[in-house]
Amino acid sequence: MNNCLVAQSGGPTSVINASFMGVLDEALNCNSYDNIYAGINGIEGILNKKLKNLSAIPYDKLKGLKYTPSSALGSCRYKMKDYKCDSSEYENLIKIFEEYNIKTFFYIGGNDSMDTVRALSEYTKLKNIDVKVLGIPKTIDNDLMETDHTPGFGSAAKFIATTILESYLDSSVYINNGIFIVETMGRDTGWLTASAALAKINGRSIVDFIYLPEAPFSKEKFISDVRQRFEDQNQVFIVASEGIKYENGEFVATSTSSQLHDNFGHAQLGGVCGSLKNLIVESGITSRVKTLELGVTQRSAMHCSSLTDIDEAYNVGRKAVKYSSEGITGYMVAIRRLQNEPYKSDTILVEPSKVANHVKYFPKTWINKEGNGISKEAVDYILPLIQGSPVIPTENGLPSYTMLKK
Amino acid sequence: MNNCLVAQSGGPTSVINASFMGVLDEALNCNSYDNIYAGINGIEGILNKKLKNLSAIPYDKLKGLKYTPSSALGSCRYKMKDYKCDSSEYENLIKIFEEYNIKTFFYIGGNDSMDTVRALSEYTKLKNIDVKVLGIPKTIDNDLMETDHTPGFGSAAKFIATTILESYLDSSVYINNGIFIVETMGRDTGWLTASAALAKINGRSIVDFIYLPEAPFSKEKFISDVRQRFEDQNQVFIVASEGIKYENGEFVATSTSSQLHDNFGHAQLGGVCGSLKNLIVESGITSRVKTLELGVTQRSAMHCSSLTDIDEAYNVGRKAVKYSSEGITGYMVAIRRLQNEPYKSDTILVEPSKVANHVKYFPKTWINKEGNGISKEAVDYILPLIQGSPVIPTENGLPSYTMLKK
Known part of the structure; x- marks a missing residue:
């Protein structure tokens, strides 16, 4: 059995579920995985064996998540200990992975999650464990290094x-x-x-x-x-x-x-x-x-979201599965901007160590001398990222959002 | 010359400008009026002769107001004195109306505005002045008597x-x-x-x-x-x-x-x-x-507004002009619900004295015994009013809203 696991972490965004659906759709299509598991409440839940086999759920019950805001798989703000000091959590995690035949773990999150991706992939390499780990970025704050911008922003x-x-x-x-x-x-x-x-x-x-x-x-x-x-x-x-x-x-x-x-x-x-x-x-x-x-x-305002953002969030999820099928582990899937008019982007792989515990600040050169306004460069940077509006499924005049039983 | 005047009052709503556009469109189409004036900042501005001839503005500069939230003509929270005690404000107002050949005044607002409609129409009848006054309801609070609900709610x-x-x-x-x-x-x-x-x-x-x-x-x-x-x-x-x-x-x-x-x-x-x-x-x-x-x-969240609400707001404005063309004065145009499935409404005329200085409370019979929830009747009442979404004109991924120079 070759199963994979996907989980979410940190503060919600409107499009973190779109990234999850990218993982799910590509994992269902690529035939690399027998079962796709969701880790409920991130790494904290996984350590407590809160895993859910998504392959056992009819796709019709899941597809609405692409246009549902917030973290449908639940979230956590749990930081794993340094394995060099205490590896017990890592040992537990690997045992659980073995029990469920998890060969690849996709973690969607921000700074702290990328630190988990870094540490866990280091640990699996060190111990020669056949588990791939890939990070998928998300945060409305747009403060992750090495990616042009973050899904959710x-x-x-x-x-x-x-x-x-x-x-x-x-x-x-x-x-x-x-x-x-x-x-x-x-x-x-x-x-x-x-x-x-x-x-x-x-x-x-x-x-x-x-x-x-x-x-x-x-x-x-x-x-x-x-x-x-x-x-x-x-x-x-x-x-x-x-x-x-x-x-x-x-x-x-x-x-x-x-x-x-x-x-x-x-x-x-x-x-x-x-x-x-x-x-x-x-x-x-x-x-x-x-x-x-x-x-x-x-x-969480999916009703006013950017289609460009949803598409990119979905795509980083999809690409993470593709990269894993190619044997890649220990990377975060980042977004690279190719051009602004018309806007085009693709994905690149970056080392999570360059993302975790770093902060991408707003460039000081984009702030005016008075310190009370921003430059045209900043507007040109943001503008392509808000374009397009998704068609959100509705029921009785309101968005029809999907919740998983946790 | 037979001119009309339209103004807005009280707190903004997403659709108060749709009511204004209803007045404007019908006044342009019905050939009853030579010029259509806007009173800027409600009755307070009108008393200071802040009138703007809308007939002199290209329609293209105005039409975007149908999908622009807030009060494009400005607003006020001004309550006129009782004319029985001091009629000087009313005399001033009528002088300004004469100067601008205003024969009909449409006032879009809530409780206080309907009191102005009541008092002014009483005064014009008493003094045999040829000025018609009609009220058009608006408030998100839905607290006006005599109308099934208010545009904006x-x-x-x-x-x-x-x-x-x-x-x-x-x-x-x-x-x-x-x-x-x-x-x-x-x-x-x-x-x-x-x-x-x-x-x-x-x-x-x-x-x-x-x-x-x-x-x-x-x-x-x-x-x-x-x-x-x-x-x-x-x-x-x-x-x-x-x-x-x-x-x-x-x-x-x-x-x-x-x-x-x-x-x-x-x-x-x-x-x-x-x-x-x-x-x-x-x-x-x-x-x-x-x-x-x-x-x-x-x-003011026009980006998440109800098309039913916009249509009704527009319609009460349009109907106010139609009623005025029939010689009607001293009334508020109210909404009457005809049926729920499919939802249908029309307009009726109600006396502003029955609206002004009264409050339509939420029915106690629609509140549960525990005092912490509401009944199905309430949901059935509200649900038809939120249906449909307008197509808001956009520019660069954001709503393209219209502002008048005041």
Whole structure:
């Protein structure tokens, strides 16, 4: 028996299931594998023998996953120990693989998952164990090295830019419009936040200021910029990353100083939105400040996803199986951009050691001198990744999403 | 000269511009009017002579508004004085109408706007002034009397249910999933919150508990329900209205008692989400509680709107012009539901005095005995209103929205 195993890890995205379906479809078609197993809740679940034989499930029950957001196989944030210090987990894992005749393991995830791919493939080579390990990238944060971009980023960027367009229109209707602040995810990197620059009406970017973690945040500069812009146009639209920091390294999000509540008692403090709102209100610019934290919506909004992203996510999954059939192990399948107009990409193999425990930051050369906006190069980089819209199956007017029994 | 004037008021919706386009298209087609004016920023702007001749703008520059969310003509929250006490505003308004040869005024808005329609049409009749006034309903809250539902509600309900589906999947991936709370708008009524019940996977409603302002909120019952459900399924999904109240009338949103922050310093206090999170954490059920305030996204998400809603919004605008051509004044154009399968509606005329200063509450008979869920009747009522998706014009992968120069 020659079986394979696929699992997901880390934070969900809109297209991580598309990568899973790429693995499944190619594994079903290539005749390399007798059974395709899913590991439930990533490596943590696999270590507890939570394996599910997908070959025993009618394909009709699975195919809807291509257009279902979030991690259908469950997820974990489990980091395996260093096998050089303690190899017991690896021994357990290999025993389970032997029990289920798993000869190839596909792991879809981000930084930590690629560290698992690296360690496990090192261990199998070291011990001469016939198990191939391949990594498939995913993260909305787009912070993985060695790949032009990550599956999941394009859809999140599209949703963020769309929501910014709509929030901008919503915040522009009164005589006195005030200031609107949107907070995006992205951890220590500004890729997601930068996608705000894509939001244009009549060809003009509508966001006044964009703040990324890669540009140290100056309180004085911020207040002066916002005050000037508010005097000029009686309205300011700001987008900021959750991870922006002052020059001294302190997170802006945690530097709150007082409390404000709106009519329904929403604390407007805390988070980047709250901190920036406080700076504006306390400096006397205006008290009319509204905020929006996009929260988990930005990583699971399949209803506003990018077809390009789905296609690429599917393709990295498919290619991982093809590479495994060629005997390849110990690599992550990365995306290489070939050209922008028309946009074309293919896949390449990269060493997971170059991905794991590294962070791909937003280039400082793509941030303006003022530290409050991004360059045309950044827009040109992101724009091809949000193109196209999938046809999502619907039922009763809502997306018809698929859930596996876990 | 026989000119007409159209304006918008109150909070934006995804389809308030569709109603405006209904007015514009019918006014252009019916030959009753020489010029069509827009009042910018509602009655407040009109009183300051902020009128714009739309007949002088090429139609190509306007047609995109049908699929553009928010109030393209600007808005206000201005309540005119009672003309019986002080008629100076009304005299000013009529002078401006005379100056611009305005013979009909179409006002698109909610409760307060219908009060303006009532007062102004009373005043014109009293003074024998040849100006017709017609009201066109809008609000995502669905809280207007005398109309089966309001344009704007269906699209907001669709976005809320879609986002709940996606947030539920996002919050279901880990071994220990914790509790997720979504907060919707709706002021004192639970219509929007009830739309959470539409979110189903494999035919099963995914939301565990729904809390509406119409059902007094019991802290003890809430804690007991959530504790039990969390023990049963290790995951609870809760949707609550911003306006829920304790039995003593106190808003749950403002009854916060302590402070919690997540890793990025988001205050988890304040608002209904914060209050409910506090109740859960302080009662020791779990500390794993995530929250999502939908904020303005729910009233401006044209990218996830209902075609039925857009069509009806457009139609009430069109019908208002038709009624005015028949000499009708002093009415609001309401929607009457004719049947559910297939869904059919038409328009009727209702007296704005029956709408203004009243609130249509969610029926108590549609709330379950436990006060934490809604009945099938409610789902059957909402479901037809979210059907169909418009084809939104796009540019570079994003919606191509239209803004008027104000």
